[in-house]
Amino acid sequence: MSTQQPPMPQAPAAPDWQAAPGGAYPGYTSPIPVVRTHLGHALASEWTKIKSVRSTMWTLGVFVVLVLGIGMMAAALVKAHSGSESLSGQTPLQLGFFGLLLGSMCIITLGVLTTASEYGTGMVRTTMTACPSRLRVLTAKAIVFFVVAFVVALAASGFVAMVQTSMLDGVGGAKTPSGGDWLKATLGISLYIALLGLFSLLIGSIIRHSAGAITIMIGAVLAPLVIALFMATQSLNKVREWLLEYSIPSQMSVFYDNSLSSSGPTGWDPLWIMLGLAAAAFAGACALLQQRDV
Amino acid sequence: MIELAGLTKRYGDKVAVDRLTFAVRPGIVTGFLGPNGAGKSTTMRMILGLDHPTAGDVRIDGRHYAQLTDPLTYIGALLDAKAVHGGRSAYNHLLCLAQSNGIPKRRVAEVLDTVGLTAVARKKAKGFSLGMGQRLGIAGALLGDPRILMFDEPVNGLDPEGIHWIRNLMKSLAAQGRTVFVSSHLMSEMALTADHLVVIGQGRLLADTSMPDFIRENSRSYVRISSPQRERLLDVLHEAGITVVEAGGGVLEVDGGKAEQIGELAARHGIVLHELSPQQASLEEAFMQLTAESVEYHAHADPGAAAREWGTGWKGA
Ligand SMILES: Nc1ncnc2c1ncn2[C@@H]1O[C@H](COP(=O)(O)OP(=O)(O)OP(=O)(O)O)[C@@H](O)[C@H]1O
Numbered sequence: 001m002s003t004q005q006p007p008m009p010q011a012p013a014a015p016d017w018q019a020a021p022g023g024a025y026p027g028y029t030s031p032i033p034v035v036r037t038h039l040g041h042a043l044a045s046e047w048t049k050i051k052s053v054r055s056t057m058w059t060l061g062v063f064v065v066l067v068l069g070i071g072m073m074a075a076a077l078v079k080a081h082s083g084s085e086s087l088s089g090q091t092p093l094q095l096g097f098f099g100l101l102l103g104s105m106c107i108i109t110l111g112v113l114t115t116a117s118e119y120g121t122g123m124v125r126t127t128m129t130a131c132p133s134r135l136r137v138l139t140a141k142a143i144v145f146f147v148v149a150f151v152v153a154l155a156a157s158g159f160v161a162m163v164q165t166s167m168l169d170g171v172g173g174a175k176t177p178s179g180g181d182w183l184k185a186t187l188g189i190s191l192y193i194a195l196l197g198l199f200s201l202l203i204g205s206i207i208r209h210s211a212g213a214i215t216i217m218i219g220a221v222l223a224p225l226v227i228a229l230f231m232a233t234q235s236l237n238k239v240r241e242w243l244l245e246y247s248i249p250s251q252m253s254v255f256y257d258n259s260l261s262s263s264g265p266t267g268w269d270p271l272w273i274m275l276g277l278a279a280a281a282f283a284g285a286c287a288l289l290q291q292r293d294v
Numbered sequence: 295m296i297e298l299a300g301l302t303k304r305y306g307d308k309v310a311v312d313r314l315t316f317a318v319r320p321g322i323v324t325g326f327l328g329p330n331g332a333g334k335s336t337t338m339r340m341i342l343g344l345d346h347p348t349a350g351d352v353r354i355d356g357r358h359y360a361q362l363t364d365p366l367t368y369i370g371a372l373l374d375a376k377a378v379h380g381g382r383s384a385y386n387h388l389l390c391l392a393q394s395n396g397i398p399k400r401r402v403a404e405v406l407d408t409v410g411l412t413a414v415a416r417k418k419a420k421g422f423s424l425g426m427g428q429r430l431g432i433a434g435a436l437l438g439d440p441r442i443l444m445f446d447e448p449v450n451g452l453d454p455e456g457i458h459w460i461r462n463l464m465k466s467l468a469a470q471g472r473t474v475f476v477s478s479h480l481m482s483e484m485a486l487t488a489d490h491l492v493v494i495g496q497g498r499l500l501a502d503t504s505m506p507d508f509i510r511e512n513s514r515s516y517v518r519i520s521s522p523q524r525e526r527l528l529d530v531l532h533e534a535g536i537t538v539v540e541a542g543g544g545v546l547e548v549d550g551g552k553a554e555q556i557g558e559l560a561a562r563h564g565i566v567l568h569e570l571s572p573q574q575a576s577l578e579e580a581f582m583q584l585t586a587e588s589v590e591y592h593a594h595a596d597p598g599a600a601a602r603e604w605g606t607g608w609k610g611a
């Protein structure tokens with residue numbers, strides 16, 4: 001009985017790395033024209049993605065309902081119960097704050113879902129196979145999301161600001177908002193919320209888990225304020241003040257000049273703070289994306 | 295052409311893919327076989343640049359995956375049929391893939407038609423059956439009309455008609471000169487589809503051979519014999535120079551198709567036979583033995599024992 005050797009893997013023919021790409025490799029040639037892809041293709045793809053899922057319509061729909069609903073309700077309440085001095089020294093624009101604060105939760109959710117949901121479904125493998133440049137994918141997602149979030153936020157905040165000023169013109173000693181007030185309460189807050197959403201999108205890319213990333217982001221928005229409220233001890237006063245001034249709701253209120261404290265960020269400062277956070281998160285997300293397996 | 299050179303992937307202590315070196319050539323269907331956890335999917339993910347190899351290199355037509363500027367027109371892959379957003383329609387899923395590679399929109403309708411999903415193109419992928427999901431994944435792979443196609447267990451969840459369809463699809467794709475690389479657990483399925491076989495076990499290359507060679511080497515034919523006069527029969531066969539292997543339960547096995555010869559010998563010596571049946575070892579058995587041995591070889595690290603056991607499996611070629 002002859003003992004045959006186990007079939008050894010055939011000695012591999014050393015692959016000829018030097019071969020000219022394409023030319024040296026025979027095989028099928030497609031009639032489809034070959035294009036050199038660029039960021040524009042990724043943008044088109046991400047735009048199709050974001051508009052073809054229900055979660056986009058839901059989160060943006062709820063955002064608009066919250067901003068308009070709460071903003072107009074607040075204006076109507078103030079108008080109904082206005083004493084002669086109820087709004088003295090304030091502009092009607094300030095009533096838009098609450099709607100946008102609550103609405104920002106929707107933008108955070110949409111931001112996280114834009115990246116993290118692909119990990120939940122496994123779609124990310126298909127995406128990265130179609131576009132091997134991971135940075136291009138992330139950049140396209142970030143741009144498409146930012147533009148969508150900004151446009152919707154600007155439309156909603158602009159509309160509610162106009163309704164509020166027309167409803168409350170001269171009511172209860174309300175101040176007429178200046179051009180600067182208008183810019184901050186529309187353009188400023190919309191840029192801020194879109195950047196907050198972009199930051200969430202990047203956290204979603206880092207955490208890779210929708211529910212986890214949404215929880216973290218909502219916690220980050222609410223926790224500092226809640227913690228500060230419970231820090232009654234004298235020794236922690238400094239920390240408490242810092243938390244109050246730099247918590248995200250306080251930063252948002254800066255755009256309406258009704259900051260929860262007197263010091264801390266003023267003017268357009270919150271925008272630069274959020275821009276810095278988003279830039280740092282983008283760098284972190286890029287580094288992790290390059291390094292990790294999909 | 296896909297070329298792997300010493301491709302290795304380690305997850306912590308676990309070596310999922312161990313120094314794989316082979317090439318997948320155009321114009322034929324190459325089957326990629328291995329039991330569960332052998333490393334097939336991991337290898338395919340590394341080919342697509344999704345997982346970074348721990349060591350080694352893999353190239354597609356001489357280039358790294360990341361260097362392909364329009365990858366879907368180069369290589370189409372079906373990794374996991376469920377890797378779609380359930381809330382998106384089949385049409386939109388394919389459309390966003392097409393757009394990312396600058397593939398004309400009309401291709402979406404074409405591939406939907408090819409896989410037979412036109413009627414449900416606007417339906418959400420969430421509601422798709424396993425087979426429909428598999429077809430959608432195949433549509434995505436065909437979208438760019440690529441030179442190379444890679445399928446990870448494409449017949450999973452398909453009904454017999456679907457299996458027949460995909461078998462023919464793969465053969466026709468290869469006949470057009472494309473490279474077709476398809477993984478499976480099922481040797482019997484591959485025997486019908488593949489022209490070339492790459493077998494791995496525990497991440498290691500076990501065989502890289504053409505299908506006809508594999509069949510010739512592995513489909514051992516033998517004769518099963520049982521007799522109440524076992525000792526006498528053994529003597530007679532020995533005298534006639536026929537090698538006998540004792541299988542369990544008093545059954546004897548003789549390699550080759552010698553049933554007539556043995557029957558005549560027994561009759562001449564007046565030996566009663568209860569069974570005399572020609573047998574053919576199935577390819578499935580050969581495959582199981584091949585991969586099982588690799589596990590054993592790995593565990594004991596005793597080349598002698600392994601070689602002896604190999605001998606029984608591989609003789610009579
Ligand atoms: N991301 C990961 N982290 C840790 N271990 C992994 C990972 N991916 C795969 N493995 C391990 O690597 C081995 C190979 O897995 P792989 O999925 O490639 O096998 P396979 O041949 O595709 O199996 P199957 O036939 O079941 O699909 C398995 O033991 C698996 O547990």
Ligand SMILES: [Mg+2]
Nearest residue numbers: 334335336446
């Ligand atoms: Mg697998």
